[in-house]
Amino acid sequence: MCQPDYSLWLAEWHLNGNNSSYAEGDVVPFRLAIEGLTAGSHTIHINYDFTAGATRRTTFSRRIMPPRWKQKQHFDSWPAPYTPSTMLNSVFSNTGKPANMTLLQALSFKGGSTIDGAKSILLRAAVAALLNSASPNVDYPLTTVEVISKVDAALATNDRSAILMLASQLDAFNNLGCPLN
Numbered sequence: 001m002c003q004p005d006y007s008l009w010l011a012e013w014h015l016n017g018n019n020s021s022y023a024e025g026d027v028v029p030f031r032l033a034i035e036g037l038t039a040g041s042h043t044i045h046i047n048y049d050f051t052a053g054a055t056r057r058t059t060f061s062r063r064i065m066p067p068r069w070k071q072k073q074h075f076d077s078w079p080a081p082y083t084p085s086t087m088l089n090s091v092f093s094n095t096g097k098p099a100n101m102t103l104l105q106a107l108s109f110k111g112g113s114t115i116d117g118a119k120s121i122l123l124r125a126a127v128a129a130l131l132n133s134a135s136p137n138v139d140y141p142l143t144t145v146e147v148i149s150k151v152d153a154a155l156a157t158n159d160r161s162a163i164l165m166l167a168s169q170l171d172a173f174n175n176l177g178c179p180l181n
Contacts, residue, residue: 069131070107079134088123091130091148094155095123103127118163119155125170126151132174141173 034042068074075084082091084104089095091103096119106127109120126147133144142150147170154166 069128070104077135077137078131079136082131082134088127092123092126092155093152095119096155097123103130115158115160115163118160118167122151122154122163122167122170125167125174128174129170139176141176 069078078084082103084102086103087099088097088101088103088106089099095101096116097106106123109124111117111121111124129140129142129147129151130144132138133140133142133147150166151170154163157163
């Protein structure tokens with residue numbers, strides 16, 4: 001499990017009605033450019049303060065993790081019962097994909113302007129979310145059951161906006177957590 005290291009505080013941002021146009025429940029993008037790092041391990045903490053109305057819900061700190069699940073050297077980090085050859089349709093429903101598609105293949109899906117394109121975008125993010133949520137080494141904000149349930153529900157709507165909204169949320173969550181081996 002990742003343990004916060006509070007020795008480095010980079011910045012503090014407050015989004016509210018005075019300085020932003022994000023509605024409650026929106027995913028808020030952040031970009032951080034760092035230059036001049038020496039070789040070795042580095043940790044970046046971004047603290048999120050989630051509120052609903054004016055009520056604080058939770059605050060947490062996470063490390064940034066690049067998408068590694070589809071890299072061969074990280075296949076040994078896939079959490080059981082999932083493997084790169086696990087069939088996509090054995091985990092998620094209403095995918096619209098052939099029965100022989102694997103979780104690994106889904107990590108390389110491309111998007112598009114159609115409902116099927118939106119489903120591909122969601123499934124790419126969903127597989128990473130599934131693996132992150134199931135991994136004991138990643139502190140993920142959703143359980144595996146929640147990931148599967150949300151993805152199945154969004155896919156069943158055939159509503160491009162709903163599908164892409166969940167894909168965006170999962171993509172943001174997928175960029176949180178601990179680095180893998």
